[in-house]
Amino acid sequence: MPESIAAELSSRFGDSTFLPQTTRDETPTFWTPQEKIVAVLQFLKSEIQMPYRMLYDLTAIDERAYKRPENGHKPYDFTVVYTLFSFDRNAFLRLKVGLYGEYPSLESITPIWTAANWYEREVYDMFGIKFNGHPLLKRILMPTTWEGHPLRKEHPARATEMGPFKLYDEKVDREQEALRFKPEEWGLKRHSEDADFMFLNIGPQHPGTHGVLRIILQLNGEDIVDAVPDIGFHHRGAEKMGERQSWHTYIPYTDRIDYLGGVNNNLAYLLGVEKLGGIDVPLRAQVIRVMLCELFRIASHLVWYGTFAQDLGQLSPVFYMFTDRERIFEIIEAICGGRMHPNWFRIGGVAQDLPNGWDQLVKNFISYFPRQLKEYDNMVMKNYLFKARTKGIGVYTLEEAIDWGVTGPGLRACGMEWDMRKKRPYGGYENFAFEIPVAHNGDCYDRAVVRVEEMRQSLRIIEQCLAYMPAGDYKSHHPLATPPVKAHTMKDIETLIHHFLNVSWGPVIPAGEAMSCTEATKGWNSYYLISDGNTAAYRVRVRTPSFPHMQMIPLISRGYTVADLLSILGGMDYVLADIDR
Structure with missing residues (x-):
């Protein structure tokens, strides 16, 4: 199977485009040039025979502290990892894009999979990697006022590595203001041609949300026009x-x-x-x-x-x-x-x-x-x-x-x-x-x-x-x-x-x-x-x-x-x- 997908990708994009990597789970894994990743993913989702229709996962790796074994591992600063799944092939496929720089950027794939929205926001939140063309690139698990990106290797892993926590009145005001929902930031309108929309908070202390989840509803009367889930209250790293x-x-x-x-x-x-x-x-x-x-x-x-x-x-x-x-x-x-x-x-x-x-x-x-x-x-x-x-x-x-x-x-x-x-x-x-x-x-x-x-x-x-x-x-x-x-x-x-x-x-x-x-x-x-x-x-x-x-x-x-x-x-x-x- 790895040879099959390698041949299909090479016939479309050229032999030199993909660098295979051997992994212990035997999932076909290829390093892909940054400038071609969007075209490759579009091809895999909708153009290849027996397509990879599901974006199973999208994450990143901070490579800067990696002890590099002699297995062809490239000395990138960061790697973005795309994991796809094909039901027709009953197979996973892993594509990697290596990035250089302190805060690198990459093209968003939200036009291909809308589901990439949250995954790219998570990578931005945790690693500081930006996705050009993302509809709303902002933190998703950490508070908007958080400083740093937790999954970078320089970010402290324990509270003892940080200074003592102090809650000043100014900080309370800043955090409360950051929680205020502003519809315009999410692309939502306050009015339609014939009605004013109401915005209703469900949670994060509502029994119907089964925990600390907040969903802001845009309502026209009783009818839901749109919803914005606000997650991360339970994030523990x-x-x-x-x-x-x-x-x-x-x-x-x-x-x-x-x-x-x-x-x-x-x-x-x-x-x-x-x-x-x-x-x-x-x-x-x-x-x-x-x-x-x-x-x-x-x-x-x-x-x-x-x-x-x-x-x-x-x-x-x-x-x-x-x-x-x-x-x-x-x-x-x-x-x-x-x-x-x-x-x-x-x-x-x-x-x-x-x-x-x-x-x-x-x-x-x-x-x-x-x-x-x-x-x-x-x-x-x-x-x-x-x-x-x-x-x-x-x-x-x-x-x-x-x-x-x-x-x-x-x-x-x-x-x-x-x-x-x-x-x-x-x-x-x-x-x-x-x-x-x-x-x-x-x-x-x-x-x-x-x-x-x-x-x-x-x-x-x-x-x-x-x-x-x-x-x-x-x-x-x-x-x-x-x-x-x-x-x-x-x-x-x-x-x-x-x-x-x-x-x-x-x-x-x-x-x-x-x-x-x-x-x-x-x-x-x-x-x-x-x-x-x-x-x-x-x-x-x-x-x-x-x-x-x-x-x-x-x-x-x-x-x-x-x-x-x-x-x-x-x-x-x-x-x-x-x-x-």
């Missing part, structure tokens, strides 16, 4: 923390990104680390991981299910569904010792083997939960008012979904039978039988239909884990698997020293780069990791599903009412930390 922690000690930080998805976050990160380290995970550890991921998928969907019904006026479901979520957490706690954030996956496997009695707990849940789902169908999905509030609301087509980077249930609700666990299996999912639920209307109701059926399919997977749990190791014996199995440390001094170093100092992961992509609870989640042969990552990029989904809010809310917006937000199933990182 997850990527920056990944570059200061060791490969091992960063694992618990991943738990807190999609904080409802639990170990699904660990898995997405660890698959990338294991690709870089060449670590094979034992079959038993794979099955344990899959079982816990699917338990967390059900737990996450139950939170969405109950709160969605609550947003639309039903009070009872959230109590029943949170009670069932507690049953799942009892299993998680018995196995892992923790509940929402068990931090239980490790490099090369899991922290411990399954405890005695785990199988009976799982068996009890499998026999109990199907009748609960049936009860919830009668209570919610068949409810007349629930249908009236969700059918035909927040509609988008399959083409729009792909163009905006929608993944997961939101994509499958448009008729696309695509699940990464099936189409690009990872972590042992190729060993399990399950179906991909789909719907066809692309509205809030169909997104609910897909998620409800996904819980039934997750039960099928968990049942197979219970029936066919293999014997064997729960962790790899690879020297980079961290930490080594504790029992072995009591047998010889070399293993004890290795255990001590791998925990306190961290494993030294070989230089290279790799991306993992998983089907998380809300869509595709991936970690793009770059190592320069050190005990910490040189660059950690977290691509979350909720970020592009939230960017789509203005498109799918125009023409609806304020009440419909709560249906749209509830049906989306986002998590604020998954947006802001």
Whole structure:
């Protein structure tokens, strides 16, 4: 496949245009001249056979502190990285553009993918790279008054590297003024020919936004003319923390990104680390991981299910569904010792083997939960008012979904039978039988239909884990698997020293780069990791599903009412930390 796309690009743009790069994840990767990147991306999206229709990710790397191995790595100051996906080819493609200078610039690709808007704003915010022709290049995650660009290497990573924080009255006034919404700055008019528009703040303390999210609505009466999502209130610098922690000690930080998805976050990160380290995970550890991921998928969907019904006026479901979520957490706690954030996956496997009695707990849940789902169908999905509030609301087509980077249930609700666990299996999912639920209307109701059926399919997977749990190791014996199995440390001094170093100092992961992509609870989640042969990552990029989904809010809310917006937000199933990182 890399040879195929290389030949197609060379035949169009010339042999000397693209410099290939070898990566540990074997994703075709090419360095592309700055002056040709827009034409190349336009060709890949709409002109090439079996096109790359989705802009999966757009990010950057500060190259200035990179320990340059002898692998042809160019001494650029910054690199902008475009990751595309083709459903026809079932393949990712990575293009890189090297830039020189303290604050370089590049042409915007928003005319090709509107979804590039937020990604380019994020690169500008985090790195100071400008995109010429961008419709509104301003900060997106950091406050507009922030000084510096956090993912540049010279920016402090810890509060102890900065001076003490002081909140003067002048600073309070400046910050409050910066939060004032000025419609003209966003290209919005205050008046139409026959009416004055009203601007309404929803959030950041509104229960309907499920967290610290602010959406400013431009209203004509009750009808939404336009919407401006204001994100970043939950930003904690997850990527920056990944570059200061060791490969091992960063694992618990991943738990807190999609904080409802639990170990699904660990898995997405660890698959990338294991690709870089060449670590094979034992079959038993794979099955344990899959079982816990699917338990967390059900737990996450139950939170969405109950709160969605609550947003639309039903009070009872959230109590029943949170009670069932507690049953799942009892299993998680018995196995892992923790509940929402068990931090239980490790490099090369899991922290411990399954405890005695785990199988009976799982068996009890499998026999109990199907009748609960049936009860919830009668209570919610068949409810007349629930249908009236969700059918035909927040509609988008399959083409729009792909163009905006929608993944997961939101994509499958448009008729696309695509699940990464099936189409690009990872972590042992190729060993399990399950179906991909789909719907066809692309509205809030169909997104609910897909998620409800996904819980039934997750039960099928968990049942197979219970029936066919293999014997064997729960962790790899690879020297980079961290930490080594504790029992072995009591047998010889070399293993004890290795255990001590791998925990306190961290494993030294070989230089290279790799991306993992998983089907998380809300869509595709991936970690793009770059190592320069050190005990910490040189660059950690977290691509979350909720970020592009939230960017789509203005498109799918125009023409609806304020009440419909709560249906749209509830049906989306986002998590604020998954947006802001």
